[in-house]
Amino acid sequence: MNQDAFLELNSVACRYGNTKVLNDINLSIQRGEFVALLGSSGCGKTTLLRVLAGFIAPSSGTVSVRQRDVTYMPPDKRGMALVFQSYALWPHMTVAQNIGYGLKLKGVAKAAIAERVNAMQKLLGLDGLGARKPAALSGGQRQRVALGRALAVDPEILLLDEPLSNLDARIRLTVRHELRALQKRLGITAVHVTHDREEAMVMADRIVILNTGEIAQQGTPEDVYNRPASAFVAAFMGAENVLFLEGSPQGDSFHIAAGPANAAGSVALLGRQLQAGAVEARFRPEAAQLLPMDTPIAAPGMTFTGEVTAVSYPGGHWRHSVRLGDREIMADAPRAFEPGDRVQVHVGPDALFLFNSPESNPAISISRSAAGKAHA
Incomplete structure (x- = not known):
């Protein structure tokens, strides 16, 4: 157990029948951190949130708050509150009654409820x-x-639990900044x-990316965006173009062999363990520089x-959609x-994310991945 942690999950797993939804989540x-659980539908993020809230009991593992085990504690005893995707407001109650509902259930005096409700409405x-x-x-x-x-x-x-997904795009942009500012202020x-x-x-201090019930990567927004730990993370964070190339490490660089759409070249390894x-290789459309054929290029990269x-x-x-060989990639230009x-x-080189790909076709080919399209 991490003695500095305020909220902690240790080896949490969760099953629905024979289907494992969460697998060994740590x-x-x-305290005071804003963490985003990010992932596509079915990755386990909502299940993980409901385990935290106490609506679902994990198959194994523990949930702790301030080093206190709350794994099997009822939701109303955990010191947590959940905002649902649908908001789940009582339609027959007023705004004031909805805001004060939880306090009423706790048996708080009417005068104190009214004072708290007024404070929330003003806030x-x-x-x-x-x-x-x-x-x-x-x-x-x-x-x-x-x-x-x-x-x-x-x-x-x-x-x-995705509380902004039902808002239209313009309002969502405003509310996400309001929510983040409120969280920091409180x-x-x-x-x-x-x-x-x-x-x-734009909202989180730390992003935790989930894939098939496991943590694929966690880190600051800058870390997961600029230093994806896997091809899956790179694709999910917008690197939709994928290239399958051949190469070998040589000193501090990775040498890439010539192919039908590229001359031989090399890029810095930047600490990557490539075989x-x-x-x-993945990159984002906005990271590609599109140039006429007669333009000389002296900058590093491919x-x-x-x-x-x-x-x-x-x-x-x-x-632009650009055909490279018999496949296509996307590239932006002014x-x-x-x-x-x-x-x-x-x-x-900083925008070209390289990963070992032992199962790919050893012949050089270039394509746009289906996974990248799914997460666009």
Whole structure:
């Protein structure tokens, strides 16, 4: 057990019948830390949150708060509060009644409830809305009421189960920053489940990426974005383009053999433990520099040659589909190239993520991964 941890999971596993949903989860969270559990549907993140909340008992392992075992303690005895994805507000109750509901269940005096409810309404910008019912509120206001109900009981730990997913895009951007600012101001410990990597990046102190019930990587947003520990993490964090290449380590560099779409080259190992043979290389569309064929390139990294097949404008840049050999990758540029143009695709060494790939085709080929498409 980590003596410095405020909230800790030790070797937590969870099964639904014969299906293992969580496998040997070890996680330590500090007081006041905002942790995002990030992953695609079915990875186990919501199950993990419900184990923390006490709604699901783990098959094995322990959950501790301040070195106190709460694994089999009922939800209302854990000092936690959960904000649901659907908000779960009582439709027949007013805003004030919804916010004060948890306090009423605890037997708190009416005067104290009213004082606390007023404080929550002021804190969350709900002044003047106390007499309204949820149907008369906007999505953002309902989200604030659900948050106020959770905070009113003064929890040590706030659990958030994708609470922003039902908001439209414009409101979601505003509310995520409001929620993060509120968490920092109150100094509360928060665990936030989301499948939105941008949401996790802008809100969390630490991101925990789950894959098939296991922790694939955890670290600061900068760490998991710029130093993915596996091809899965790289793809999930936006490195959708994948190249299967051949190469071998030579000193502090990894030498990449020439292929149909690239000359031989090398990139710095940067501490990566790569073996000779097939490697999987990933990069993001925005990390690729798209250049005319006659442009000299002296910058370090790898350069591939291909043909533009399609162009679109998602806003702020032009996105190109480029055929390299018999496959395609995506690359962004500040100007539009025409379909049929021959181009160079240059990727710097820091943006080219290399991983051992013993099962890949040893012949050099370049493709866009299905996994990358699924997590885009």
